[in-house]
Amino acid sequence: xxxxxxxxxxxxxxxxxxxxxxxxxxxxxLLIAVGSQLGVYTIQPIGAVPEGRTVIIWxxxxxxxxxxxxxxxxRIQQGVSLLCRGLALGRAPVDRxxxxxxxxxxxxxxxxxxxxxxR
Numbered sequence: 001x002x003x004x005x006x007x008x009x010x011x012x013x014x015x016x017x018x019x020x021x022x023x024x025x026x027x028x029x030l031l032i033a034v035g036s037q038l039g040v041y042t043i044q045p046i047g048a049v050p051e052g053r054t055v056i057i058w059x060x061x062x063x064x065x066x067x068x069x070x071x072x073x074x075r076i077q078q079g080v081s082l083l084c085r086g087l088a089l090g091r092a093p094v095d096r097x098x099x100x101x102x103x104x105x106x107x108x109x110x111x112x113x114x115x116x117x118x119r
Contacts, residue, residue, distance in 0.1 A: 037059060038059065039058070040065065040111075042054045042068040042107045043092070043103070048089075051103060054101045054103055054104040054107050055093075055101065057093045059096075064111070066110040066111040068112060069089045069092065071111040072084075080117045
């Protein structure tokens with residue numbers, strides 16, 4: 001004879017197992033909530049910022065996950081000009097920055113749909 005536990009006991013979860021599931025669900029919910037509010041803004045290396053910059057920001061209403069001055073120009077006027085880039089940089093989210101990072105070309109290209117423009 002074997003000591004097999006009753007079928008009912010196999011379906012029950014222990015308190016520690018329930019706590020792990022609850023903790024996992026809370027962590028996932030927190031990551032989704034915070035992740036939906038954060039964004040990446042990239043400043044391509046240009047004369048005013050020769051090394052470029054990538055920042056993690058709190059996103060504004062309707063702001064995409066990946067953004068840049070050039071991406072703003074593409075959305076507004078379907079092209080990039082020095083005037084538009086300057087105006088877009090003037091509206092950059094400097095008051096919502098959480099973390100400053102070195103320039104990321106990958107993030108810049110994601111924001112512009114894979115297009116790169118002269119500096």
